[in-house]
Amino acid sequence: MQAVILNGADKKNPSAAGAVRALKSRLDGLGWSLEVLNLTQMEIAPCTGCFACWTKTPGRCIIPDQGDLAAKALVNSQLAVFLTPLSFGGYNFHLKKALDRIICVVSPFFTRVRGEIHHQKRYECYPKLLGIGLCDAPDKEAQNLFAALVEANAKNLHAPKEAAITLVGRPSSKAIAGLVDDALQKLSICPAETLL
Amino acid sequence: MTAPKNALILIGSPRLKKSTSARLAAVLEEHLEKQGLKVARLYSRKVFASPQNTKELLAQIDTSDLLVLISPLYVDSLPAPVTRLLEIVAENRRGKEASSPKLFAAIINCGLPDSRQNTCALNICRIFARHSGLVWAGGLSLASGEIIGGRPLSQAQPGVRRIKKALEVAAVFLAKGQSIPNRAQQLMEKPLAPWPIYLWMGSIWFYRAARRNKATSKMHDRPYDKRAVPGKR
Ligand SMILES: Cc1cc2nc3c(=O)[nH]c(=O)nc-3n(C[C@H](O)[C@H](O)[C@H](O)COP(=O)(O)O)c2cc1C
Numbered sequence: 011m012q013a014v015i016l017n018g019a020d021k022k023n024p025s026a027a028g029a030v031r032a033l034k035s036r037l038d039g040l041g042w043s044l045e046v047l048n049l050t051q052m053e054i055a056p057c058t059g060c061f062a063c064w065t066k067t068p069g070r071c072i073i074p075d076q077g078d079l080a081a082k083a084l085v086n087s088q089l090a091v092f093l094t095p096l097s098f099g100g101y102n103f104h105l106k107k108a109l110d111r112i113i114c115v116v117s118p119f120f121t122r123v124r125g126e127i128h129h130q131k132r133y134e135c136y137p138k139l140l141g142i143g144l145c146d147a148p149d150k151e152a153q154n155l156f157a158a159l160v161e162a163n164a165k166n167l168h169a170p171k172e173a174a175i176t177l178v179g180r181p182s183s184k185a186i187a188g189l190v191d192d193a194l195q196k197l198s199i200c201p202a203e204t205l206l
Numbered sequence: 207m208t209a210p211k212n213a214l215i216l217i218g219s220p221r222l223k224k225s226t227s228a229r230l231a232a233v234l235e236e237h238l239e240k241q242g243l244k245v246a247r248l249y250s251r252k253v254f255a256s257p258q259n260t261k262e263l264l265a266q267i268d269t270s271d272l273l274v275l276i277s278p279l280y281v282d283s284l285p286a287p288v289t290r291l292l293e294i295v296a297e298n299r300r301g302k303e304a305s306s307p308k309l310f311a312a313i314i315n316c317g318l319p320d321s322r323q324n325t326c327a328l329n330i331c332r333i334f335a336r337h338s339g340l341v342w343a344g345g346l347s348l349a350s351g352e353i354i355g356g357r358p359l360s361q362a363q364p365g366v367r368r369i370k371k372a373l374e375v376a377a378v379f380l381a382k383g384q385s386i387p388n389r390a391q392q393l394m395e396k397p398l399a400p401w402p403i404y405l406w407m408g409s410i411w412f413y414r415a416a417r418r419n420k421a422t423s424k425m426h427d428r429p430y431d432k433r434a435v436p437g438k439r
Contacts, residue, residue, distance in 0.1 A: 056251070056286045059220045059278065065415035069429040082430040097293055098333040100283045100326065107286035117426065118412035120405045127318055127405065133428050152333055159326045162282040 011042040014083040014137075018049050018094035018105030025144045025177045025186070026093055032183070032190040033091065040199070045083055049104040052076045056107050063114035069132060070114055077111035085115050089199060090137040090169075092160065095144045096176070099155030115167065123165045131168050138197045139164045141174035142190075148178050171197050207309055207341055207383035210271030212244040218277025218288035220251050224356040226315050227276045230348070233359050233370055234274065234313070237377030243272070250277075250291045263291075264298045272309045272380055273340065275331060278351065279316035283327050292334045299338040310340035311376070311386055315351035317408075319401040321394070323349065344386035346376060346394045352408060353398045365398040 015033065019026035030046060037044050054077045062072045071077050084090050094105040101109065115136075116129040141160035145152060157174040164172035173196040175189045194200065215235060219225030228249075235245045246266065253263045267273060277288050284292070312331035314324040324347035335342040348369065359366050372393035376386045398404070416422045 056220060057280065059225070059280075059285075061412070061415070062419075064412055064425075066419040066421055068416065068421055068424045069427045078430075085428075085430050086432050097289055098296075098330045098337060100289065100330040103286055103290040103293060106280075106283065106289045110280045110286050113281065115430075119409050126323075127320060127401065132426065133431055149333075151329075151336075155326060155329045155333065158329075159282055162323075162326055166282060 011040070011089075012087045013037055013042050013044045013089035013091065014087045015044065015046045015091040015093055016049060016080055016083075016105055016108055017046055018092075018102045018108075019144060020050055021048050023095070023144065024180055026095075028181070028183055028186040029093055029142050029144075029177060029190065032187045035187070036190060036194060037089075042089075045087075047080060047083060047108070049080075049108050052079070052108075054080075054107045054111060057110035057113075061118070064118035068114075071111050073111070077108065080108040081112040081115050084112060084137060084167075085133045085135075087137040088135075089140060089197070091140045091142060092163075093142045093144075096149075096152050096156055099149075099152035100159055109163075112167075123168065126165055128166055128168075136168040136170070138199070139167065139169040139172040140193055140197060141172070142193075143174065143176040145176055145178055153178075173197050207307065209381060209383045210243060210309060212270055213238050213246070213272040213274060213380075214266055214270040215245060215247045216250055216273065216275045216277075216288075216291065217247060218250045218275060218285055218291075220285065220287065221356060222249050222251065225278065226348075226351040226354040226356055227278055227313075229354055229356065229359050230313055230315065230369070230373065231276045233373045234276070234377055237374045238272075238381060241377055241381030243381055246270070250285075250287050253291055254287060260294065264295070267295060267298075267308075268302075268306065270308065272311075272343075274380070275310075275312040277312070277314055277327070279314055279324050279327050282323065283330055284314075292330075292338075296334060296338045299340070302339065308340050309343040309380065309383065310335045310338075311343040311380060312345040313348070313373075313376075314345065315348040315354075317350070317352050319350045319397060319399075319404045321347040321349040343380055343384070346372060346386060346391055348394050350398050350401075350404050352411070353404065365396070368393045368396055369398075
């Protein structure tokens with residue numbers, strides 16, 4: 011099993027580093043491999059809205075930079091983690107520039123997903139989604155919005171399951187591990203599933 | 207809030223002048239001007255062309271009484287450059303909140319035929335306003351944005367009259383320093399075409415675009431599938 015973390019936070023951000031460590035330790039224990047894409051250090055230009063990834067080079071963005079790494083990792087994983095400092099309850103710029111470039115993983119044609127109209131799958135399988143938001147102080151409105159955004163993305167990206175947590179302030183390693191455990195449980199990523 | 211004297215419209219689409227956002231902006235600008243406001247327009251993508259541009263934008267925001275963001279929906283939220291713009295503005299507004307009250311409104315358009323898709327993006331805008339000491343004046347949500355498809359609203363199809371009316375109502379209220387009323391959203395969210403027809407048209411549009419690029423046979427390709435068998439879907 012493969013997991014990828016799309017990390018929009020600075021590598022030195024202590025909460026982000028704690029979340030990566032906690033995920034690594036849990037997933038290692040379950041026999042998963044983990045790839046971390048540190049988006050602040052990657053060359054990813056913003057999407058130009060041209061739809062060439064659907065109509066010219068289907069499945070690929072035409073911008074020749076590192077934007078394709080996120081799409082590639084996503085469709086070859088069973089878990090994708092969106093790790094980001096909250097920007098007004100949403101993703102920050104670094105995560106967002108990568109996500110805007112991954113619409114190539116779905117098809118331009120339409121279907122229904124959980125009662126809503128969305129784009130059809132391009133690939134057979136898509137990863138479960140875990141959103142980890144980071145914020146300095148409690149902000150219920152922003153935290154709720156983050157969970158709603160992860161849920162909306164799960165529909166857009168055909169994730170079979172999703173979960174969202176926020177790390178407020180500078181939580182201890184133990185607190186982070188606890189939240190990550192709960193989220194993985196919600197995603198049914200636990201020893202039982204790994205044995206299947 | 208006192209009535210604003212000047213407004214700045216921020217256009218969030220990377221398609222610039224050929225975007226639905228720019229066409230909505232043109233109509234809103236016209237109505238705000240009719241209400242006596244001085245209006246300037248800026249493309250968020252150009253803001254990052256140079257640090258000088260960013261500086262100029264921040265200065266322009268400082269002197270505007272009303273800010274309106276008009277943007278497409280990208281993956282359930284705002285496009286990355288718009289996100290960056292809001293991050294920079296919030297940072298720049300720190301400490302200035304009380305000194306210069308301003309109104310902030312947002313108009314988001316999405317491709318899918320369901321205006322609820324824009325809810326997260328509008329909520330991001332509302333929280334941005336709170337973080338930046340701006341007075342949230344509400345938002346408008348437009349679905350099936352590709353029906354306008356970057357054409358001037360005057361040339362787009364008849365249902366578009368309702369969108370123009372919605373923008374007019376919004377302009378009248380914003381010009382008085384008031385929030386956009388529900389009536390404007392009700393006008394904005396009436397479907398421009400029955401959704402099955404819109405989806406059918408959309409599929410044909412994508413197919414034809416692929417045909418022009420000689421890519422129809424590749425439309426279902428899975429280039430990143432490590433398990434893929436070449437030539438097999
Ligand atoms: C990268 C990207 C992501 C998009 N994500 C969504 C989405 O999540 N939901 C939706 O309804 N439309 C989505 N769209 C469609 C646009 O919102 C739609 O085409 C819009 O009308 C474009 O407006 P503009 O011409 O002002 O740029 C997306 C388009 C692009 C290019």
